[in-house]
Amino acid sequence: MGKDLDDRLSNLPDDILLTILDRLNVRDAARTAVLSTRWSKLPAMLSRLIINVWDFRPPDVSEFREDEFAQTNAAAIEATKSMLERRDSTRNRIHQLSVTFFLRESDPISIGHTVAQTMATHKVGMAEFIVLTKKEPIGCDERDLIDYGQQFMLFFDACPDAFAGITRLHLENLRFGESDISNVLVTCKQLKDLRFLNCDSEGVTTLQMEHSQLSELSIVDCRLGKVMLNWLPQLTRMTFEGWIAFHYALSVVYAPLLEVVNLTNVGLSWHKMIELSKFLRGTSVRDLKLGFKSEKIWVQPECLTKSLSSVFCQLRFLNLDDIPEGYNLTWTLFVLKAAPSLKELWMTVRS
Template sequence: MAKLRRLVRGPRTVREDRLSALSDDLILLIVSRLDTRTALSTAVLSRRWAHIPRELPVLDFKVSDILPPEYDRTIDLRERELPREMALFYGLMAWCEIRSTKAFTDGITNVLATDGIARRRVRTLRLEFFCKTDGGFVDRLIAAAVGAWGVSDLEVVVRPALSCHHDDGYAPPYLFPHDLLDDSGRSRLCSLTLGNCTLPPLHTYEALATLVLQDVAASTPVAVYERLFNDCKRLEVLHLKSCGCPEEEFEHLVVDAPGSAIRELLVEECAFSHITLHAAPMLARLACLGRTTMISFGSVPSLTHVNLTFWDSEKPYEFLRNPPAATTSLVLRFTGPTRWVLPRHLTTPFRGLKRLLVANLPSHWDVSWPRVLLFSAPLLEAMHIHVAQYSGEEPGEEIGWWDRRKLRHRHMKELVMIGFASTPRQMLLVKDALSVCRHSLRRLTLLRDGHVRYSGLWDWEMVARQPECPWRADDEIAVRRLIKSASKQLVDVILG
């Protein structure tokens, strides 16, 4: 830093401080492009630069930004059962964690010791530290940030230290300093993320609009999660990630909150095997990723976007027994080891569904199964299907269907299928879609290879790749003959 100052200021005989001559807006622009630790270090460059970091709206103190590259590389080797010398492995990990934790605590101490701390203004504070970190420093920082700095967006995530696993000791969650926050501080928080932390009485955080809970202890009763829907009156976004609950409570989450304002709900890799949405009048977006195998819908009149992704060993069943009528966009992804779906006709149709994605459909299934959804969604406009690569397993049971000549679909405009291999059941799916949507289908895309590009949880794009095995002449002739015989209204046909 001293060398940099000499280079910028020029010879010692010249006393002009060019760094101090920069405008506040330019200094703030430079500092805002740096990470938090570097931005705070610029105070040594010039007297005027010392007060600029106090104006940063976002502060990030993350131990992952301090960890050396060897840490992640060694973790990767450990997952591949290397190195075999466990003492060496844990010794290296402990050294990395101790060094990074010291740098983390030193940074917080320096911030708290800065003169004029009460004049600092911060909108967002993000903290990430190891479970063995002295919580006193973090407690003081959180209290100062929420109380004096005006932080309204707080994120506290505790990483498990590998040394805890080595000692086979229990690493308790971080005790969130709820008692250090006064009523005005609690009422100021609009967004709160807690990872591996004890849960404060969240109903006292009156302005809370976004809440993210992750790695919550398995001893947490299901009732704690259920109360969030009724107690947090202004809550609009709720994300539950890797949240546990006692096994004796049947792992059943019931949402019955007619007064809830929650519009977005994400349940990812949680212990809930069954979710029942009795009443959630404002819920518009639902994403359920992971272990949940049963979802029951009650009064969800605003639910327009649904993402259901299954990857556990259990078989998802009854997940569409009573689909919500307001749903316009549906994503179904099957990425688990069994990759199974119950071939059952829907008792209640998707009356408002317009966009549908069925992704990671195993090639050994009867891939004509999405016909169930096609014929149960009278307003469907776009149907996208992604068939996974050949798994080598035996073909599954074929799914029968009623006479398609009695069915007519008047809104279907686009059918895209990635992983098309001209198998009999795939040809049946295309034939049925062309026949039933004879007067509405305008675009048919059949691709040998490609992938789904996701934009968030509820939007996607079908992306083509140059296939390793191009179309055989007889396959292309058969498909084009099928298209010509089934529909004459197609404007665009793409075979790639």
């Protein structure tokens, strides 16, 4: 029965077998190469390559030792090289290439050079770097942010060709220098999705953001001073959570397609309140989430004005999350009055 089943699978056309393998992680897909000569050729033809360092960790390991970080990263690097260097450049476009790895010594540079060579010889659609650090955000101190930031910039400076072709970049636990983020935006010309988690920029009071292709931006628990979206003509989705510089930490200058916005912050009693008409001017917001992990509502009620109406005239979905107990809904009325096309209103109250 086993042999008959194997024969049935082997008799299927390549495109069906590749569809099956595309649903496996790279480690498991590569293992199928031992089944037969025919199967050995299939991993090099995959259109989706999702190489995640977590798929290579030792079994039953929840917390890594230093040697296990090295071994796991090395396994991910070897898989990246093996899968990419064996490909036939005349066949099978890579629709998705995603590599998740730890920021450790020279390991990222090795991955960057391999990815850059692949981009030079193959057609690659979406390409993604998810750069992890050994410490979780909650465990990082200032020294960690500085060290990780320096390691990332060494990687970035060593692999400009790889960064020029990536479309998604996720970073965590980094301290950026004065011009680092600007250099990333200039070099990553194809970038569509950029995410920062627990990053800061010492000495930089204003982050000026300009990019012709960026469509998704996520800034979570970061200390980047004031963020100015100066020119993001393709931006459609933005998450801005846990900012530290509270009053007008975000300014939208030109993001006319921005329609999905998530704003979540901790508002303390001494913080100034935010006027959404100023915070969101210049957008086309249709889906808005406001999160309140705080002792007070940080949104300032406003009179219905032309400016306020222009901000909310296209609003369809409003999610008010984690509202402090004891607040009535009078503070939301100005939004409801300014949003004639609203279809759904969701609210959760924190007790």
